[in-house]
Amino acid sequence: MAVLQVISTFLKRRLVMPVSNLLRQGMTPRTLAATVAVGSVIGIIPALGVTTLLSTAVAARFRLNIAATVLVSYLVQPLQLLLAIPFIRLGISFFGLGELRLTLAEMQAMFKADWLDAINSLWMANLAGIAAWAMLSVPTGVALYFMLLPLLQRVLPKTGLSGAGGSVA
Numbered sequence: 001m002a003v004l005q006v007i008s009t010f011l012k013r014r015l016v017m018p019v020s021n022l023l024r025q026g027m028t029p030r031t032l033a034a035t036v037a038v039g040s041v042i043g044i045i046p047a048l049g050v051t052t053l054l055s056t057a058v059a060a061r062f063r064l065n066i067a068a069t070v071l072v073s074y075l076v077q078p079l080q081l082l083l084a085i086p087f088i089r090l091g092i093s094f095f096g097l098g099e100l101r102l103t104l105a106e107m108q109a110m111f112k113a114d115w116l117d118a119i120n121s122l123w124m125a126n127l128a129g130i131a132a133w134a135m136l137s138v139p140t141g142v143a144l145y146f147m148l149l150p151l152l153q154r155v156l157p158k159t160g161l162s163g164a165g166g167s168v169a
Contacts, residue, residue: 018071027065029152035064037145039072041137046084046129051077084129091128094135 027035042055051073059069092098110118 015075025065027068027156029149029156031064032068032156033145033148033152034062035059035068036072036148037141038062038064039069040076040144041141042069043073043076044080044083045133045137046080046087047126048080051080087132088125088129091130091132092125094132095128097124097128 038058039055042058043051045051045054052070055069055073056066058064059066107118107122110121
C-alpha cells in the first residue's frame, strides 16, 4: 500500500501539479492548444536528445509558453520511442533506401561485418525517419490543434476583461 502512495504522490507532484499550474497561468484556449500541439509533435521526433532544444526554439519563435511546450514534449516521449521505428521504416519507403534490418541481432551482425557501413546505414535510416516525421508533423500538429481547441474552450474557465479592479466572469 505504501508503494501506491509513493506513486500517487509522485504523479501528483510531477504531472498533475505542473499541468494544473499551467492552466491557472491564464493561457487562452488557443495558446494552450497551440502549446500542446507543438509540444506533442516535437516530442515524437525520431531523434533522441533534440526535443528540448527544438521545442524551446519553436515555442520562442511563436511566443508560446516555453516551459509548457517542453513539459508536453517530455510527456509524449514514450510515444517517441514507440514511433521511432515506424517513422524510420516510412522514411526508408519514401526515399527508396532499400531494406534495412532493424532487429538487434541484425544490427549486431551489420556492425560485426562492417561497422562503418552499419553506422552509415543507420544514420541514413534515421535521417529518413526524421524526414518522414517532418512531412507528417505540420498536418498532424494542425489537426491536433483543431481537435484540442473546442475541448479546451469548454474546459478552461471563462475570463472576463481584466482591468484594474475588474472581476472575473
